Amino acid sequence: MSTVESLLSAHLSAAFSTLTGVMSDPQVHRSARADFQSNAALALAPALGLSSREVATAVVTAADLGDVATASVSGPGFINLTLLPPALNRLLGAMAADPRLGVPLVSAPETVVIDYSGPNVAKEMHVGHLRSTIIGDCLLRVLRFTGHNVIPVSHIGDWGTPFGMLLERLVEIGEDSGSLSIGDLDAFYKAARHRFDTDPDFADRSRQRVVLLQGGDPETLRLWKLLTSESARYFMAVNSRLSVLLTPSDFVGESFYNDQLASIVSELDSKGLLRQSSGAQCVFPPGFTGRYGEPFPLIVRKSDGGFGYAATDLAAIRHRALVLGGQRVLYVLGTPQSQHLEMVFAVARQMGWLDGVAVKHVGFGSILGEDGKMLKSRRGKSVKLIDLLDEAVARAGEVNPSTATAVGIGAVKYADLSSAMVKDYVFDLERMLSLHGNTSVYLQYTHARALRVIHRAGTSPRSSDLAIADGQPGIGSPDAIAGGLRIETPQERALALALLAFPGAVQAVAAELEPHRLAGLLRDVAVAFTRFYEDCPVLNAEPGIRESRLVLCDLTARVLAQGLYLLGIEAPERM
8 A cells, every 4th residue: 555645646746747847746744734735836836937826726726636635725835635535445444454554565675784782891781872772673673674684783892902901800809709790790890990090010910911812812712701791691681671672693792893903904005095193094084174174083003003993893884884785784873973983984985885885873862861961870870771771660560560561661762762863852750651741651551442442342243353463454355444434523534644644654764764753653643542532432333433433443553553563662452
């Protein structure tokens, strides 16, 4: 099935072409003035030497909309479109009979590599990892659902000079001390850092340990693997708590690229891109300047001979493009990383690694406390992610213990995903867990309410076969469903239009990588269903209307369940 916008656009574009001689995009979108609206006449009018209202009137006169919609002109040249009942019924019937709820598979699937989450070994995940993890997980779900081959990568910090002090600290206290257990990693890291900063002998041994690690010393490597494996176990515990789809095989540490760094330097040199700057080997991609307009370097190899982070990032993007075959490579990282990533992308393009490859930084803002500053603990420290999640679940459990995890975790994730990514947002658990307003709790409750209506319908001929959010249509052919639909009241019509916007919202997230578009649509569906539920009796309605309204309940439950799944949020059957 087509989205409503594409159906209306197909009918209008021919009328526009009679004026312009070419097929034009009618730019159809939802409107408060009518069901839909086209603003294309305003843009085309100057080139045609006509007023925008004259263009719109000519288009409406020439348009053959059949039984799809009626059209009228308003204001300076807006074309208002109102769906006719036969078209509304056909579209809704097709959606109800489709296990994918009208969301098409892409015609040309791509291999998409998504870099997200990326914690550091021997450090606990903190609130700063939350946005990357859940935004990346949502994009993974949506892109897979639309048919793309998605390769998730969690770029783990597991190599470099800090591991000298970590491994030396492990040698000092003994690997059986219990300091590497989940929940103690942060304390272990801080103790190692304190020893490094206050004990010169320990610092010297730590530097020597780095040499042993890089040289492949068997005992040092064994301890390093112990450290990384324990950290991976901890990461998976947090990921499981968040219900994200990352698996241990998706963790790709910086160490993976270690033996590729020398070849990165050689390739850069062979292309004539390397330059010496203060003893370091750097690349100066065009267009990047410092505070005073001087060329800004990407440091590939430091003056002491060690490789910089840029070398690892260049090895990673080369691997993702040339080895993994990524046609799109996405980096879900905070906006402060923007310049560094753009420089890496620029160098990769200079090297020819990104021919035919689209790369994008999916940036996001910060999580703020109620004081409007970066969210911190009461002691001014970074908030541990697991503590934040535990508090959300505990607060949700005060209302209903049986759904505490689904509601608490869902509330945290939805508050993030419903916000425009580039913006900061305030972390307010009381607001997030409210049954009212733009919260996941409201969406989950609406989903459970729609299911309850269907369950109470018992064994009626149509409702007994309804498939609730399990990917199976179960209620007959599109024509049969459309023939039985009676969308008559304003509340039914508003709900039907909100439901029909679901495929377009999913496609928009896949194209624009903005999860809040889907969250906003689900909110619209929940609001429309609430008004429908309050004003339109279902179980006590007369025959015919009862069955039609059960289809609306079924579609509401399925759309909310599928939509919440794509956001990474559970939809309990009871609330």
